Amino acid sequence: MGLRESPYSNCVLGAMDSVLRHILFPSYWLVNQLLALQQTTQEKQEHQRGLPYALEAAGKGIVLVPLLLLSAPFSLLAFLLWLPLQAARRPFAYQHTPNQAPPDPWVLPGPAKTFSVVSGNLCLLPVGLAKFSNLSRTQWRAKHIGHALARAASGSPPSHEPGPRGDFQIGFSPSGVRKYGSMEASPPRSGQGSPQLSGDVILEVPLEEEGAAAGSPAEITTHFPPYADVVCLQEVFDRQASGQVRHFLAPCYEHIIYDVGTLGVVGCSALKLLNSGLLLASRYPVLAVQYHCYPNGTGEDAFSAKGLLCVQVQLGASQGQRIVGYLNCTHMHAPEADSQVRCDQLTLSLLWAQQFQDANTQPGDIVAFDIYCGDLNFDNCSTGDALEQVHEIFNIYTDPCRIGPRKDKPWVIGTLMNYLKIYSKAVSTPKRMQRTLTEPKGRRKYLAGPITEDGTPDPSVTSSEGRRIDYILYREHLNPLELKTVSQRRSALGGPLNAPLLMN
Known part of the structure; x- marks a missing residue:
């Protein structure tokens, strides 16, 4: 039998999860927008040429915070109902x-x-x-x-x-x-x-x-x-x-x-x-x-x-x-x-x-x-x-x-x-x-x-190719039918980067 698509065993539980998520969404969106008021380095450069960003952020905050307070009671109730529902979720x-x-x-x-x-x-x-x-x-x-x-x-x-x-x-x-x-x-x-x-x-x-x-x-x-x-x-x-x-x-x-x-x-x-x-x-x-x-x-x-x-x-x-x-x-x-x-x-x-x-x-x-x-x-x-x-x-x-x-x-x-x-x-x-x-x-x-051990840059290193923190490892298994790995001469991706794929 194939895998069930829904993480819930029946449609009622799935529907309950969906309804509660919709109730939670306004508060989630408002918190997300408040956090997004901080600037990327690119945005800081762009705002140097226009209206002081502190004023713009304050104006948005004045609108977002009262809305968050209004939505909070409904979201809190939905959250308390949503938490036990997760016990039934695959x-x-x-x-x-x-x-x-x-x-x-x-x-x-x-x-x-x-x-x-x-x-x-x-x-x-x-x-x-x-x-x-x-x-x-x-x-x-x-x-x-x-x-x-x-x-x-x-x-x-x-x-x-x-x-x-x-x-x-x-x-x-x-x-x-x-x-x-x-x-x-x-x-x-x-x-x-x-x-x-x-x-x-x-x-x-x-x-x-x-x-x-x-x-x-x-x-x-x-x-x-x-x-x-x-x-x-x-x-x-x-x-x-x-x-x-x-x-x-x-x-x-x-x-x-x-x-x-x-x-x-x-x-x-x-x-x-x-x-x-x-x-x-x-x-x-x-x-x-x-x-x-x-x-x-x-x-x-x-x-x-x-x-x-x-x-x-x-x-x-x-x-x-x-x-x-x-x-x-x-x-x-x-x-x-x-x-x-x-x-x-x-x-x-x-x-x-x-x-x-x-x-x-x-x-x-x-x-x-x-x-x-x-x-x-x-x-x-x-x-x-x-x-x-x-x-x-x-x-x-x-x-x-x-x-x-x-x-x-x-x-x-x-x-x-x-x-x-x-x-x-x-x-x-x-x-x-x-x-x-x-x-x-x-x-x-x-x-x-x-x-270094405390996570700060190592001042003793004068030359480095960078930190490779992403891996693909493999291992071979003993099999009833013998398989062998053939390593072929080929260029490969030497420098994948743990950074945004698209930064525009």
Whole structure:
């Protein structure tokens, strides 16, 4: 039996949730607008030339605060009714859109098969919270990100439509598209042959010498990889933005897991007002899904249901046995100084991933891939992240960008931008960012640098390629039918960035 789409077991509970959310919405919107009165660095520059912003913000506040006070009693009552309802809610929703051209199932023995897994942090928070990361225009960004992902998924060439400032490329992907360490693209339609290697899963990883001689990344692209089989996204917190992204993904990805996380006080140690922000879209049928909430979030992270999403997909069959893949997508604790919190989350996630696989594996299953990906919020260059750098996960899963603790491959660059500089002219468009980050000087200036144990910049570091906090790891399994991984010589995305995909 397939997955139920609604997170509720019956329509009555679903309707109650919908009604209560509508009652809560006016207060949510008003709080969001009040928080959005803070300015991004770009807005501060623009307001220097006009009416003093303090006056404008005060005028808006005078209108918003009384309205919030008027709506508060109704919202409080709705909130008290909404909280216990969450105990009946499954911690994810499922969107199934029948596809007219589903991918051909993999049959073994037979030709080799390649798979592509894309991971990205989209920074799609409610705009009031996004302002704390120097971002704005959440819905606009969601629309264009979804459009760019859909074009890449269908194999369409990157669009070059102008943005509001007239110099914008829709295919821009600086916010964390990770292709290194992923299973590479699976051209989905007939007429595009695969290498005739029986029983191979082709894992495409850039070789160390590519780009290393010049001391530069192998490739920094301005568009998403084409024909991705699975898309794993983080920080899709805003419900309306999630709907925008899913609208564009649905024609290409038949199976979408979204609205992931436990809300209220269910299953976690503190009140959760935001879900996990995780979203997974797959071309292949989803067999099983499980979510776990990290119980040790602190500070601002305690209010979001960050956790681990485990998904099993069916890729094909071999002599009556299933060929499956496992995807483990996560977003970990953010405050830089909390290394022990992240280490505990890594340990928990390894346990949960193994338990999920043990519970859902059938005798004779052939595991084609086992991916662990997401925004882990630590790097392999900072002294402040030394604890995470030696975690057991790197003995179980392979990081193709890593040589060892504190040492990455020469072609790897950071994935975290200096958020205060994201509106600078040198990185204001995809092509400019590509040119800037190709140069060591540009990377030093616009990528976030290594940190110390208390989360402050490390003054002892004079040269850095930036903090790589986003990962795609993989591990191989023993299978009834022998599979081998073929590493092909290929350039890859050397510098995905944990920053807004679209900044106009």
